[in-house]
Amino acid sequence: MSALTAKMRTLLSVYYAYMLEYRAEIVFWVLGGLVPFFFMAAWSEAARQGHTAYTPGEYERYFFAVFIARQLAIVWANWTFSDWVRTGKLSFHLLQPLDPAWRILADHAAERGVRLPMLALIGLVFALLFPGALVWPGWAPLLLGLAASTLAFLLSFLVAYSVGLLSFWFEDATEIFELWYVLMLFFSGMLAPLSLYPEAVQRAVYYTPFPHLVYLPASYWSGLEPADPRGFAVLGFWALVFFAVARLLWRAGRRRFSAMGA
Amino acid sequence: MSVVVANRLSKMYQVAEKEPGLAGTLRHFVARRYKQIAAVREVSFELGEGEIVGFLGPNGAGKTTTLKMLTGLLYPTSGRAQVLGYVPHERRSGFLKQITLVMGNKAQLIWDLPVLDTLRVNAAVYEIPEVEYKKRVAQFAEMLAIEDILTQPVRKLSLGQRMKAELLASLLHHPRVLFLDEPTLGLDVNAQVAVRDFVRSYARERGATVLLTSHYMADIEALAERVILIHEGRLLFDGGLETLLDRFAPYKEVRLDLAEPAPAGAFDAFGEGVDFEGRSVRLLVTKERLTGVVAALLERFEVRDLTVDEPPLEEVIGRIFAAGAV
Numbered sequence: 001m002s003a004l005t006a007k008m009r010t011l012l013s014v015y016y017a018y019m020l021e022y023r024a025e026i027v028f029w030v031l032g033g034l035v036p037f038f039f040m041a042a043w044s045e046a047a048r049q050g051h052t053a054y055t056p057g058e059y060e061r062y063f064f065a066v067f068i069a070r071q072l073a074i075v076w077a078n079w080t081f082s083d084w085v086r087t088g089k090l091s092f093h094l095l096q097p098l099d100p101a102w103r104i105l106a107d108h109a110a111e112r113g114v115r116l117p118m119l120a121l122i123g124l125v126f127a128l129l130f131p132g133a134l135v136w137p138g139w140a141p142l143l144l145g146l147a148a149s150t151l152a153f154l155l156s157f158l159v160a161y162s163v164g165l166l167s168f169w170f171e172d173a174t175e176i177f178e179l180w181y182v183l184m185l186f187f188s189g190m191l192a193p194l195s196l197y198p199e200a201v202q203r204a205v206y207y208t209p210f211p212h213l214v215y216l217p218a219s220y221w222s223g224l225e226p227a228d229p230r231g232f233a234v235l236g237f238w239a240l241v242f243f244a245v246a247r248l249l250w251r252a253g254r255r256r257f258s259a260m261g262a
Numbered sequence: 263m264s265v266v267v268a269n270r271l272s273k274m275y276q277v278a279e280k281e282p283g284l285a286g287t288l289r290h291f292v293a294r295r296y297k298q299i300a301a302v303r304e305v306s307f308e309l310g311e312g313e314i315v316g317f318l319g320p321n322g323a324g325k326t327t328t329l330k331m332l333t334g335l336l337y338p339t340s341g342r343a344q345v346l347g348y349v350p351h352e353r354r355s356g357f358l359k360q361i362t363l364v365m366g367n368k369a370q371l372i373w374d375l376p377v378l379d380t381l382r383v384n385a386a387v388y389e390i391p392e393v394e395y396k397k398r399v400a401q402f403a404e405m406l407a408i409e410d411i412l413t414q415p416v417r418k419l420s421l422g423q424r425m426k427a428e429l430l431a432s433l434l435h436h437p438r439v440l441f442l443d444e445p446t447l448g449l450d451v452n453a454q455v456a457v458r459d460f461v462r463s464y465a466r467e468r469g470a471t472v473l474l475t476s477h478y479m480a481d482i483e484a485l486a487e488r489v490i491l492i493h494e495g496r497l498l499f500d501g502g503l504e505t506l507l508d509r510f511a512p513y514k515e516v517r518l519d520l521a522e523p524a525p526a527g528a529f530d531a532f533g534e535g536v537d538f539e540g541r542s543v544r545l546l547v548t549k550e551r552l553t554g555v556v557a558a559l560l561e562r563f564e565v566r567d568l569t570v571d572e573p574p575l576e577e578v579i580g581r582i583f584a585a586g587a588v
Contacts, residue, residue, distance in 0.1 A: 003389055010386035014372070014379045021374045089334050092370040095363055097355040152532045254351075255337050258275065 007098060008106055015110035030118050033074070036067040038177055039191055052149055053196065058224055060133035064126055065145075065221035066190055069214045072112065077104045078177040081164025086172065090257065101161060101246070108157060137221050144227065145220030151235045152213040156180075158242035165182040165246060168253030183208075189215030195225045209238040264344075265439060265471045266309035266332060271341035272495075273302040273327050301327040303495040305339065310341045314465055314472040316486035316503070320583050324495040329441045332473070333363045345439055359388060362437040366447030369428055371416040377427045378412045381434060388435035402430045406460055411588070422453030429457065433464060440465070442474045446481055458484050479575035493583055503575075511578040514552055515571045518543040521564035532559060535577070541566075546573055 019026065040063030044056040054062070081104065084090035093100040127134050137145070159180055166173035185191065186211035187201075194202060194215050205211050212231035219227035277297050280290040287414055302324040309315055319325045330336040331343050334350030334357065342506045343350050348357035371380045378399075385395040406426040411419055419427065425445065433440070442461065446454040462485055465472050482489060482503070489506055491499040499506060516533065520541040529536045532555050533545035547555045552570065559565065 004335075006389075007386045010382055014375065014383050017379060018372060018375055089370065091363075091368070094335055094353065095333060095358060095361075096384075096387050097358040122360075209495075258336070 004102075007183045008102065011103060011106035012110050012113075015107050016113050019107075019111045019114045026111065026114050027118060029074075030071065030115060030122070032082070033067065033071055036063045036070065036190060037057040039063060039197040043192065053104055054193070054224065057130075057133055061135065062193055062218060062224045064123070064134060065218035065226055066214055068119060068123075068221065069145075069149050069152070069217040070190065071115060072149045072217075073156050073213060075108060075153070075160040077108065077154045077160040078163040078174045080104050080107065080175045081161060082167040082172055085164075085167040085257065094257075101250075104161065105157065108153075135223075137223055141223065141227070144229075145217040148220060148227075148232065148235070149217040151232060151239065153215065155235055155239040155242065156213065158239055158246055162242055162249055163248045165249035165253050168249070168256045171245070184210050187211055188213045189218055193224055204240055207234060209235055263311070264308040264472065265311050265313075265346055266307075267342070267344040268305055268307050268328065268332065269342040269344075270304045270306055271302055271328065271331055272300065272304050272339050272341055273324075273331060273336060274339040275299045275301055300495050302331070302338075302492075305492065305497045306341075307490055307497065307500050309471050309473060311471060311487065312465070312469040314462075314474065314486050316482035316489040317473050317475045317492065318482065318489055318579055319492040323492045324496075325492055326443055327495075328466075328492070329363060329443050329473065329475070333361060333441050334358075335348075335363075339520045353433055354405055359435060359440045361430045361441065362435070362439075363441040364429060364432045364443065364445050366425065366444035366542070369416070369424060370431060371424065371427055373416050376413045377408075377419075377431070380416070380427075380431050381412070384434050390435060397434070398434055399430070402433065402460075405463060406430060406456060422449050422456075425449055425453065425457060426460070429460060436468060438468070439471055440470055442472060442476075444476055445474070446476060446478055454478060455478065461485060479579065483575055491579070491582065498582070507572065507575075507578060510582050511573055512550075513546040513548045513573060515573040516545055516547050516552075516556065516559070517567075517569045517571070518563070518565055519567035520557060521566050524563060528563075546577075 040059055043052065043054075043059045043063070046052050047054055047056045047059055052059075081090075081100075084093065088202070090100065092104060123134070160177055161181075163173055163177045166176065187205045187208065189195075189211065194211055202211070210227075212235050216227060216231040216235070217226055265293070269383070275298070277299050278290070279295045279297050280286055284413065305324070305328060317325050317328070327336065331338050332345055332350055334353050337351045346357060346360055348354050350357065353354075371377060372383075381399055384390075385392075390398070400409075403412060406429065408423060408426045408430070411423050411427065416424060416427070429445065440461070445461070446457050449457065458481055461474075463471065463484075464470060472485070474481065474485060487503055488501065489503050490497065491506075499510075513534070520543065523541055524538075524543070526538065529538060529543055529545055533547040533551075535544075535546045538543040556570070560568070
């Protein structure tokens with residue numbers, strides 16, 4: 001077992017305990033992410049009136065997949081890092097022989113461990129409320145969807161972390177990430193299946209990360225439209241880009257750190 | 263060989279200046295003005311293996327900034343910092359594994375979890391084997407008398423317990439160089455003594471080098487033989503504590519217990535810093551005048567008790583900084 005694996009294993013178990021302390025807060029956070037179900041209700045109603053290409057059951061399946069994909073890719077690295085810089089907590093992490101990014105990554109991964117049982121519970125309630133909406137996608141689509149979701153999480157994490165690193169220059173840079181969220185809301189398939197968007201819009205945003213962050217895993221899981229595996233390459237490319245951006249910002253920003261408050 | 267080297271170390275901060283009110287806010291928005299503040303100016307000193315050195319200065323003198331440069335948290339604006347042969351701000355793993363910085367006003371402990379969880383993280387981060395980790399925790403916890411609090415959430419601990427746990431977490435990896443920034447800040451006398459004793463034992467056992475800042479001169483007197491004085495970012499004095507007292511405290515503290523109350527101002531001619539309360543009198547007398555003054559006091563007043571001692575270090579340092587001339 002490599003040294004980094006051993007460090008991450010301990011960080012994960014300790015941060016899992018830490019996140020359990022905040023379980024009530026995480027419940028509300030999960031509930032705050034129920035937005036896709038509102039869009040589901042609207043689109044299902046439109047389908048019942050015969051106005052759209054899919055059936056109400058297909059929308060239910062799709063938006064449940066969107067909900068899960070979104071829940072698995074939620075990040076707050078921008079907020080955490082910005083807080084560390086502003087309050088000087090970063091100092092303690094700089095004193096230790098471990099890149100602070102690993103701590104924040106472990107923090108996110110451990111939180112997923114607390115969130116997953118809640119998602120399972122919501123899935124159960126959903127299955128009871130919408131019998132027949134959830135169908136087994138098969139092992140391959142399930143695993144491919146999970147892989148796409150993991151890649152989407154990694155990319156979102158790197159973007160959020162890069163935004164957090166801007167706190168070396170600005171007092172509070174966390175809100176810049178809102179721009180990412182807005183673009184994701186419109187172009188990731190959270191509002192509606194992307195197949196319903198005009199062709200020109202689909203083409204224009206295809207090589208940006210947004211259409212693949214949610215729509216790719218949701219397509220694998222819901223089977224609404226054939227998933228486009230090229231989305232992995234797009235996500236991978238942008239993940240590499242933001243990895244490089246994060247490293248550059250880290251190197252340049254460290255010089256500016258004033259360790260205020262510590 | 264020097265373990266810690268600060269060579270003409272300087273740190274400048276750029277600080278934005280803003281006038282109050284709406285006009286000031288608008289001016290600040292369109293034409294921001296900055297001011298350069300020199301936190302540390304060309305400070306040079308060296309620390310040898312196993313030395314414990316007190317780092318003194320009033321608030322804002324540049325002590326913490328210097329420590330932050332020596333631990334690699336800050337890049338120096340100019341000059342050179344070297345610790346154990348490493349350039350601190352490069353944050354090499356070999357460097358980070360051999361140093362620690364304890365800040366009395368900041369905690370690394372995870373607030374909502376038991377102390378042991380932070381210790382587990384530190385053991386993993388510093389790659390301390392499980393058996394060794396348990397041995398060190400048991401040893402340090404016993405020395406600090408905190409064995410029974412390690413499983414309690416940090417938020418439930420008293421300030422003294424937290425500071426002891428903080429020390430345990432900071433020294434778990436057996437650092438060779440300790441940078442201690444006000445480690446006894448806000449602690450009661452018993453906790454201060456416990457922290458002091460622990461630092462002394464650790465340094466002696468492991469031959470560690472310690473650079474210590476404290477507002478409590480008792481810390482400095484108990485631990486350090488050498489002191490470095492810094493004021494407004496400049497190094498004022500670097501030498502033995504005794505030398506400092508000889509050079510800058512050329513007076514003795516005389517305490518009198520009188521049989522009868524004396525009129526106010528009766529002692530002004532005898533010395534400086536007269537502290538007069540009922541029948542108790544305290545004054546500072548220069549060493550040259552001491553014999554004559556004591557004889558005169560005994561002749562002029564009915565004295566029940568008289569003691570002559572070194573003045574408190576706080577007062578000596580305070581006078582040096584107030585005079586601004588070292």
